[in-house]
Amino acid sequence: MAELNMPSNGGKPSRIQRRNRGLILEAALDVFSRYGYRGATLDQIAEQAGLSKPNILYYFDGKEAIHVTLLNQLMDNWLAPMHEIDPQGEPLEELLRYLHRKLEMSREFPRESRLFANEIIQGAPRIAGHLDEVLKPLVDDTAALIEGWVRAGRLAPVDPRHLIFSIWATTQHYADFEVQVDVLMPEKAAQNGATEFLDRMYRRLLTPEPG
Template identity: 75%
Template sequence: MPDTAPQDQDDATPRTSRIQQRNRARILEAALDVFARHGYRGATLDQIAAQAGLSKPNILYYFDGKEAIHVSLLNHLMDTWLAPMREIDPAGDPLDEILRYVHRKLEMSREFPRESRLFANEILQGAPRMRPHLETGLKPLVDRTAAMIEGWMAAGLLARTDPRHLIFSIWATTQHYADFEAQVSVLMDGEDGFEGAARYLDRLYRRMLMP
């Protein structure tokens, strides 16, 4: 049976709140695994419940349905995913700042492969649940970052290229290692490809952007 709502007793509310927080986190963790493996369309509440070790009514006590869980994950993901771009320092050395961003994005692919696949699956479906974030969160941030990079290039601090395509290229070359993890593992004979990728991408972008 689903958890009951908190009682009116003073000592019941904190305990119930902790239980609710723990169960919500448990559901979201299970859902992240299910969505990353099966995509939104292939995932079911039954799969999420089984992964979480909870009943389906328990899941529906905390969330209205599969879409509500998915949206909650995406909302949290966007904050995490955009943080490295927000951290690019306009006052820093341009090449160092871009390379730091490249390395951080690669680290995130290593640390958060499920989150990367969750994001990729949503975009491949046309971003039906994420489009507001793309329009109001991602686009203004990319616009500001592209303008900053353009300013560095105009000042001769970076080699001239298209700032937006540079950003797209960084996303593609770093997130590939998460989104295509199974393929990378086979082609690398099971070896960890991230250390080699870090060296390769550093050299690639350093040579391309060196003024």
């Protein structure tokens, strides 16, 4: 993948180079999240960024290079909340904190969520290795942690992987189906009730029965 062109003296990228690269990635995120990888074009990205197509190609080899850069950045940020689950913490509160952060991210980064969803729907051709080498070990470790909490009676019996999938589905829905949510629940104040609703639902699901 092409990286930012470096100055001939081997120094750091200039302020303008960093600015232009940021403009390209921001524009590409918007274009890819709306049209998907197949529907997006370099011309659309260039127009959105306010740069010429040759200028885009100065910084990146092509559309795929931009897309992979965005996905790599996304995966690092997207997985951070799962890394932050504390094995020494209170199990229910740790999982609810994870739920809350995923819901916050769906509100803060809807384009990133749709970018990832589009990549998965297409068969993950550009991040299959990342899913296998990074995501799977992390989910395996988290599932093992949840299983341990269940065995210790600190959580109600639950399949850990289905629990993780469910949290992803219920939180990222608000980003991936944002247009539908806005039609069915146009009042933003009403949408804010998602946190309370999901907290109550998962708290009931995961709280062990007395005794």
